[in-house]
Amino acid sequence: MFVVGILGRRTGQDIVFQRIAENYHNSTAVVIGAGGIGGAIVQMLADQAGQIVIADRDPELLRRIAAAVPEGKAHTRQLDVRDSSAVAEFFRFVQQSVGSPDFLFYTAGILNIESFAETTPEIWNRAVDVNLNGAFYCVGQAAELMRQRKRGSLLLLASIAGTKARSGSRVNPVYNTTKAALVAFVNATAMQLRPYGVRINCISPGPTATSMMDVQPPQVHQAVNEITLDRRMNTSLEVAELALFVAGHGRFTGEDVPLGGGAGLGA
Secondary structure (H helix, E strand, O other): OOOOOOOOOOOOOOOOOHHHHHHOOOOEEEEEOOOOHHHHHHHHHOOOOOEEEEEEOOHHHHHHHHHOOOOOOEEEEEOOOOOHHHHHHHHHHHHHHHOOOOEEEEOOOOOOOOOOOOOOHHHHHHHHHHHHHHHHHHHHHHHHHHHHHOOEEEEEEOOHHHOOOOOOOOOOHHHHHHHHHHHHHHHHHHHHHHHHOEEEEEEEEOOEOOHHHHHOOHHHHHHHHHHOOOOOOEOHHHHHHHHHHHHHOOOOOOOEEEEOOOOOOOO
């Protein structure tokens, strides 16, 4: 059963934010990163979008996510976003499968918990490759297709950690750095894409209950609960709702929209 939210569901219930929901009707969407928030985005798109292309490194995860999408709508492909050649090949597959996408959601990312002193060049470079370089490669390919049609919307998953390092959190400095860089990248790129009618934004969730957060020790979860509005993390579906709202709303471009639940307040 799909969530009742931005896109609603096909029952007698009214669709929330009808105008925005209609922007997804029969659209083509690319979701890169099928776990957690990316999977929730696919779930919410499933009834509305015409075609969804889903990419991830994990073939089993791709199989499970695609199984939840109505038959004939999902196209899956394994992808290592660190490989620019593989990303270019993936977008050739996208163009052949569904044409130029209307939406791109880039949710791929890795979370490090090493301290600054423990951060090796290898740890740093891997995080930069996935969180930042991968976004650059994918946006470049998708934007080129969108510019040709003079329309399209790109949405990147940043983090509240990009602007606020919390005491009690073991988020690694490279994670914060890459997420802050995504915000700057979006702001500058929006100016370059504006003449072509293409929009690009990011959202910055606070701590979200995904498998990625499972690597954090119990004291971090406790610290998060102490600083949030209702003593819990975001859910993936809550973050997906925001992603779909921002990507589908025609007045957002170059923006960073946070969803901290109070985690971005105070010291």
